[in-house]
Amino acid sequence: MASEVSSLEDQAQKFAQSLTATVHAVDPDCEPFTAKYVEGAPRLAVRQSPSKGIPLKVDGVPFLDLKVIFECCMDSKGDYLAVEKSRIEVTPKAGSGPTFRYEYDRNYTKAPPAHMHVHAHRDAFTYLMATAGNSSKRSKRRVESGKVPSLQDIHFPLGGHRFRPCLEDILEILIEEFGVDMQPGTLKALRDGRANWRRTQARSVARDDPQSAVDVLRSLGYDVVWNRSGEEPPVRWDRLEQY
Known part of the structure; x- marks a missing residue:
């Protein structure tokens, strides 16, 4: 058991260092990631400390905050680090809440374990959700609740346990779609981080x-x-x- 705990700590710290390297390629001044035990649980939370989020700028002006947390444990065989839960949230500086967020929970059964929530108001989506059928438990609960539905209530699936997006994907979409400022070498760092993530996932898929x-x-x-x-x-x- 002691060796397993040591391995978990070691691998979580290395994961934290790799995340720090990735976000420093976008903003070299943002807080580093650290790995600390979750109180009362045999897993480590890998997050920024303090958890202010990753400040993203456009033309040098603060534009978005990207808040990231991973809760990690050992895989079922006790050999490799596994992400038990994760949450990546994009919040505009000018807003009062997130625009969209990515979540993963390897033990989740009520919705796709990897999914995205879009926090927005769109009449067409609201109409569809309010008038939807009740062939599933989730749609039935929504219809029977009598509440006005929100787009953020939908869990958009994101590739399940193995093919979900990585942090590098989310950083790059913010750069490509919103023009977030970059540093020299940012895109190369994101490509390298993405390749490492996908190679890790490829090994996991081979075990599956x-x-x-x-x-x-x-x-x-x-x-x-x-x-x-x-x-x-x-x-x-x-x-x-x-x-």
């Missing part, structure tokens, strides 16, 4: 679906054989099927 990984490697010319006792690991259909 080892047979497909074996098939692809064999098609590329590799010799892949099972060399352990017992049965080969099964496909984790629950991970692949969850939206």
Whole structure:
């Protein structure tokens, strides 16, 4: 158990350092990320300290705050760091609340584990939600509540456990769509961070679906054989099927 805790702390600190490197490529003055234990829970929160958010500017003027938190634990086998929960929230300086936010909860069952909320007012969406059917539990609760629905109530799915966006994706969309200021080398840092994230996720996908990984490697010319006792690991259909 002691080695597992040490491994969790070590990997969480490295994750915090990689996040700091990413956000410093956009704003070198923002607060670094640190990893600290969540009170009463066997997991570490990786967040800025103090949690002021990542200040993003347009033409040198504060424009958006990007608040980011990851809660991390060990994976089911106790080998690798896993994100148990995450929240990435974009809030305009001129507003009173977030414009949109990305959330992930690996244990969530009432909605897609990776999803996005859009905080906005749009008549067409409101009409659709107010007049929607009740074929699902969520839509039925919404219809029966009698409340005026809001666009932020919809959980837009974002690729499930393995294919969800990374912090680098969100920083780049803010640069591309809102013209957030960059530093020299910002886009290169975001591309490097994204590549590292996707390679980590590729390893996780291979553990979820080892047979497909074996098939692809064999098609590329590799010799892949099972060399352990017992049965080969099964496909984790629950991970692949969850939206």
